[in-house]
Amino acid sequence: MAYDLLIKNGRVVDGSGGPSFYADVAVQNGKIVGVGKFTESADRTIDADGRVVAPGFIDHHTHYDPQALWDPLCNYTVQNGNTTVVVGQCGQTIAPARPGDQEWYLKFFADAEAIPLSSLQNGVNFTWGSIAEYLDALGQRRGVNVGALVGHSGVRRYVMGEAASERAEATAEEIESMKQLVREGMLAGALGFSTTPKDRDDPAGVAAEEERYILGSVLGELGSGLFQVSGGSPEGVYASHRTAKELSRRNGRPAIYNLVSQELNDPDGWKEHLQWLEDSFKEGIRAYGSCISITAGPIFNLRLGLDVPQDEDLISPHIMFAGMPTWDSVMARPTPERIRAFRDSEIRRALSAEAVEGTVAQAAPGTDRRGSPRGFFNRRWDLVEVFMAHQERNRQFEGKSIEQLAQEQGKGIMEAFLDLSLDENLETHFLCVDRNVDVDSQRQILGSPYTVIGTTDGGARPDTMDRYEYSTNLLGYWVREKQVMSLEDAVYRLTGKTALMHELHDRGFIAPGKAADLTIFDADTIASKPREPVDYPPAGANAKHVRRGAIGIDYVIVNGEVLLEDGEHTGALPGQVLRGPLHQG
Structure with missing residues (x-):
């Protein structure tokens, strides 16, 4: 048979964490149909000799909720090997939205994530009210795949209006309405529910403690989806850990919270934090700490x-x-x-x-x-x-x-x-710089079975966006130069592990039947290019965002089509809205 795409002679790192191997990968109709050695012809053949063939990376924590509507590539996330982004983090969403109230959501995003309001006003055309309609709008023009969570602040605003930011105690009727919105969102294909710890300064943070657990019970009843809990509490990261742990304990679903890191002013604090995680898992509670593979600071x-x-x-x-x-x-x-x-x-x-x-x-x-x-x-x-x-x-x-x-x-x-x-x-x-510089601590944080690498915040603070390169920095600096983990384990952390946690069962692995989301890179050279400021449409004059591409990434393939070749967009738009297993469409 003739394949649509045949990738030959590559070193396959299949996303499982198992040893890599040399093989060809055959693609037909957007799916991987075989991994082996093929003599058949193909409409296009890529010689991957000397290159790693990996599943496309999954950026699981972004704030591209508005930007994905006008930017099919989501900035430079694709340049760094990502084929999927997940939006709706930290309780922040732009759906559901009532007619006449849309401006609040844009201002909320602008304030929370330091995004120019003019960009949001010029770039977002509200054609939806429900979460299902928003997911449909996301799918209109896609380069990179997008999945979404249901956000606590969004549903609270939809039900309570201005009182969402002022009143802690929702009425029984309001709680039921919010639960119904979470349920509708999950059945429309959302991948989970996001919230914040109590007392953070947004609608989700205003809510009484029990409200987030009652809304989270929808996922337990449905038996699907994950929880995501933001940072930003006056109590610090412990509040996020506690909230994530309780959501998971009550509902039997996994949770991810922000953030595990090695802080210079508290050099041993990360050890205590990893112990929290280990203790939780020993209790049978799946509350993962998110971590990042870059140095960080103000x-x-x-x-x-x-x-x-x-x-x-x-x-x-x-x-x-x-x-x-x-x-x-x-x-x-x-x-x-x-x-x-x-x-x-x-x-x-x-x-x-x-x-x-x-x-x-x-x-x-x-x-x-x-x-x-x-x-x-x-x-x-x-x-x-x-x-x-x-x-x-x-x-x-x-x-x-x-x-x-x-x-x-x-x-x-x-x-x-x-x-x-x-x-x-x-x-x-x-x-x-105030964290994530010590090699030994990063070896344990990044390699812990209880952490999830990511949290780029993609789309937020566009004028100083500092985490596009989390994937390239992991593979280039931490793996190749510092050898804190194997290449196979790093790819697993960027792909298979994240896919399984988000119930993206057809992504994250190179195997027959899986979607052909693939990243082909040179393990000996992969690294980040220098940052440079560029214009940030559709904000208008004087708005900038950070461009940061990568070297060593030859191809990014989404649903079987080459999206990027040598860092340049091919013009293809093969991306999809990735919906959870409860969706029936």
């Missing part, structure tokens, strides 16, 4: 200021320079005056005394995007890195610390920091 530049929105799941108490008197004075000035101040040698000495030498104390701690105090700048300039340069000539500095830059240039710390920023009109973005 991202800032000197043009926007030092109080830019940050991700409360990631930052710990080492935040920039707010509360230092000279810094507060300079940063309060209009940009032209600020630039002049940064050039003044006397002011530079004062800035350095406060932020480098520490001869002047920092008066107040920095805060996260929800206003919670997060502590003081630690003056670790070996951990302040160039995150994204805005000029091509400066991209060589990305990933280097200011301390390293100063040494290479023969300058002081403050001179190197301010000279680079001034060269780019204060638009250089910097990363204040």
